[in-house]
Amino acid sequence: MEAVFKALADKSRRRLLDVLFGKNGRTLNELCGYLSMSRQAVTKHLLLLERANLITVVWSGREKLHYLNPVPIHQIYDRWISKYDRHRIEALGELKNNLEAKRKPKGARTGGAV
Amino acid sequence: MEAVFKALADKSRRRLLDVLFGKNGRTLNELCGYLSMSRQAVTKHLLLLERANLITVVWSGREKLHYLNPVPIHQIYDRWISKYDRHRIEALGELKNNLEAKRKPKGARTGGAV
DNA sequence: TTGACATGCAACCATACGGTTGCCTATTAT
């Protein structure tokens, strides 16, 4: 998971995924067309994505074809994001309630959250 | 979105969110108990989370209370992750099909991965 | 009032990261 989060943290890498999302199985050179940086830089990004298992590479002669693997992205959602989703409405209510509680002057400590 | 992705990229920050998820409205000192690093380091992480709008801060006297805001996380899913989810099964099929296709063409120069 | 407590501010440091350049290798087309 760590690698996936890290991989997704960069705009260029998300771009690459989006490009592959549009049309899978692209070559390195093809992908370079979508980012204004050197081929080497793109290679590095792709390597990171590969290590995070977000893309799979298949060699075809001298060409390196890149395929998107959406599974890790799904896992990120499944094992981390989804719980926040479920919690969402509830949490906002909490904040408001606690803000209300704060208005009561000194007396007991104002700390008590939830 | 950029700030949110960046914020989520760090393990310590995800930890902080998880801790707040467990019990909302914690103080800085309280949160420090969950990460083995200096208070200042934690402050920096919290600042980043705050700037990404992932937490909201409420002062109560000399204490700074931190509240989780799950909305940006939900947006990340909604505007980015969800599309990969929908695409998921389909994309895997593509990879396999393309791999099959590669076995045929002229020189039969195979890539060979997976 | 005074001290302890909760936090902020700023300087500093090592390392990770995104990017570049130069050169080398392997495949393919002519």
Place this chain on the structure above:
DNA sequence: ATAATAGGCAACCGTATGGTTGCATGTCAA
């Protein structure tokens, strides 16, 4: 056979990042 094409490897560089320490400030309790 040769040249063009697709890509890899490695060194280098500036800046961002995660972390530290020292000191300052505001609030609460005795």
